Amino acid sequence: MADTSAASQLPPPPQPNAGAPGFDNQNGQANPTHMPPPPLHIPPNTNPIPTAITSPMSAVDKGGVMSPSSGGPFPRRAAPEPNKRALYVGGLDPRVTEDVLRQIFETTGHVQNVKIIPDKNQKGYNYGFVEYDDPGAAERAMQTLNGRRVHQAEIRVNWAYQSNTTNKEDTSSHFHIFVGDLSNEVNDEVLLQAFSAFGTISEARVMWDMKTGRSRGYGFVAFRERADAEKALSSMDGEWLGSRAIRCNWANQKGQPSMAQQQAMQAMGMTPTTPYGHHHFPTHGIQSYDMIVNQTPAWQTTCYVGNLTPYTTQNDVVPLFQNFGYVTESRFQADRGFAFIKMDTHENAAMAICQLNGYNVNGRPLKCSVSYNLTHSV
Structure with missing residues (x-):
């Protein structure tokens, strides 16, 4: 006192x-x-x-x-x-x-x-x-x-x-480049200036660690035109920016999350190469984003969330899903160990399932999948 x-x-x-x-x-x-x-x-x-x-x-x-x-x-x-x-x-x-x-x-x-x-x-x-x-x-x-x-x-x-x-500006349909090995002094403005010479740049974003305030060492740059993105990719890969030589590659390869979803992932200590952060997750049964999107109907936006403790509440789970889109509705039966979360879009539901499957909540890894049982879905 x-x-x-x-x-x-x-x-x-x-x-x-x-x-x-x-x-x-x-x-x-x-x-x-x-x-x-x-x-x-x-x-x-x-x-x-x-x-x-x-x-x-x-x-x-x-x-x-x-x-x-x-x-x-x-x-x-x-x-x-x-x-x-x-x-x-x-x-x-x-x-x-x-x-x-x-x-x-x-x-x-x-x-x-x-x-x-x-x-x-x-x-x-x-x-x-x-x-x-x-x-x-x-x-x-x-x-x-x-x-x-x-x-x-x-x-x-x-x-x-x-x-x-x-x-x-909505950059979801633009062409995104992953930029790695960024030095600590590189921020959004520095990244933007470095790539702005290549034409139709629409966004430049450095990923930050919310706990330390330090750069995570990577970011994303978006271009409206593919030709400009290709030129930037070939020209900037290996070039020095700040005190390091950066590496560039196409983002969104093999179901990698988009820039906006990467920004959401950093809230939970996730990175592109270690999407589950510092938590311990199962090494099997993890579905890829492409698999979920391509093998499920577009109208399906409800996620099944299992392996919940009896004392798990909406406040424990819903904010996690909100990082990947907007939760339009939820239904909890924690006493029976599961819940249903309805997202705003099919793509956001798929990304949430892909990234949150195995995420530790109250000592248990979540088991996330698409909900096919419409009688119990939200």
Whole structure:
């Protein structure tokens, strides 16, 4: 517990009657049982804000984009945008409006956008997104507001793993190049400048480790025209970028995930060569993405998830699948050891099955497959 001298320097918590009804007690009465501690005093983030940031509040983008959190002594670099400034807020009481949510989160800095969405996977609750001008304010909010009670419901605050952008160009049909052996000083801007001489470049993205804030040593570059991608591939393979000679190859070979799905995979410590990260998985029975896509009907978007512990909840599983697309519905029978997750597209369902099969949840590896039993599917 902090001493009294340190506590006296902390800013006071927001008052219920100061425009945020329900933050601690919806009737405006003091309730020492649920009164949250005042926000911690954290120095503002002085790192430059990445440029060309699109708003994550405008609509829905199925590409999951991860932002690294600050970690240890490593410098924070220009991270994949826009999520250094955007937070996911779960477990919202339906009485919490966007105005109330804005007032609560403005205790750490100016809020640019707020969006609340009904949570189909957790009846009686909503979830939302909060976007700040300053990434330091977003980080302070995540540290000070996570676990606070709003209308007696404990909210969950984390980085917004999936950006919701419409202004960002859809590069899913473009020609992607994998760029490996990147040195630590190479960020999105450096990668973009290095490949922009080859014509119709549409995106350049370095993959980051969200725990350490360091580059994973690889990234992706997308071109609108195949000829430009081929020229870049032949010209840049083996060239020096920063302090290393890079290696280039076509992405999406042999069912390798797309750039957007690679960005989602990094949330769980996955890489193209070690897609299951640091977890222990079975060495047999893993289906390839191409096999699932080509051998199942296009209308099939429901995933079977087995080998669940009896105490596994939706909160343990649904966020994993949300990294590969949008979960439109879910049905859990954890007491019987299984669940059904319905994704938005056939391709996203296939990628989720391919990448999450064997992923460890509550001490057990998930068993994921396409759900053919329509009587039990979502």
